[in-house]
Amino acid sequence: MTRDTSGPPPFSYRVKVGHISHNALDVRIEADAGERAALAKLWDILGVEALSAELKLRRWKKDGVKVFGTVHAEVTQACVVTLDPVPEVIDEEFDELFAPEGSALARIPANDQGEILIDPDGPDIPETFMGDAIDVGAVVSEIVAMALDPYPRKPGIAFANHIEGSPEKDSKPSPFAVLKSLKGE
Numbered sequence: 750m751t752r753d754t755s756g757p758p759p760f761s762y763r764v765k766v767g768h769i770s771h772n773a774l775d776v777r778i779e780a781d782a783g784e785r786a787a788l789a790k791l792w793d794i795l796g797v798e799a800l801s802a803e804l805k806l807r808r809w810k811k812d813g814v815k816v817f818g819t820v821h822a823e824v825t826q827a828c829v830v831t832l833d834p835v836p837e838v839i840d841e842e843f844d845e846l847f848a849p850e851g852s853a854l855a856r857i858p859a860n861d862q863g864e865i866l867i868d869p870d871g872p873d874i875p876e877t878f879m880g881d882a883i884d885v886g887a888v889v890s891e892i893v894a895m896a897l898d899p900y901p902r903k904p905g906i907a908f909a910n911h912i913e914g915s916p917e918k919d920s921k922p923s924p925f926a927v928l929k930s931l932k933g934e
Contacts, residue, residue: 759787762886764806766849766878769814773805778886789824792894795834799823802889812852813875814883817844822893826901835901843892846875847883 762778778801780788785797804818822839878884 758884758887758890759791760784760800760886760890761884762889763882763884765882766814767881769806769808771808773807776802776804776806776885778802778804778889780886788890788893792824792897794897795825795827797822797824798836800889800893802885804885804889806883806885809846809875813846813848814878815844815846816883816885816888818842820889820892820896822896824893824897826898828903828906829900830906831903833903835898835903837898837901839893839896841892841896843888845888846873847878848875850877850879852877 760780762776764774764776768774780797780800785800788800789795789797800820800822802818802820804816806814806816809815820839820841820843824837824839825834826837827833828835
């Protein structure tokens with residue numbers, strides 16, 4: 750199934766960069782019922798019962814912005830074994846940097862030979878934004894999407910009666926059984 754990502758994000762809250770100073774700007778956002786339904790459809794889950802974030806935005810260096818805070822979501826997914834509803838609570842802290850498109854802050858450092866240098870233990874490269882605003886609603890949505898359990902399972906449920914390659918289901922003998930019979934000769 751392909752998803753249409755060309756339109757506006759289902760949960761959007763744009764903050765003008767010009768309103769952000771070195772003193773942290775507190776922002777609280779919460780998704781309404783329509784936005785939560787659209788996110789559930791986008792993420793292909795049963796439901797999003799709650800989605801909110803307590804954010805702080807402040808200037809970073811000359812023209813960058815630092816966005817940090819906590820995200821809270823209550824979602825329902827289908828169990829991968831029984832397809833029964835599985836509720837999940839997500840509480841995530843995050844800290845992200847943003848730089849305007851074309852800014853020197855957003856460039857990936859390179860050495861004299863033009864090779865890109867990436868330190869896996871170093872800081873992340875800032876995300877870029879276009880225009881004069883950052884969509885913190887889209888940032889919050891991405892954080893929740895990444896925190897979703899990829900294999901939700903109802904408590905106490907396991908794949909107990911399913912064994913890959915069990916002899917009752919396979920008509921061919923195991924190659925190891927054939928080798929074992931040869932060893933005995």
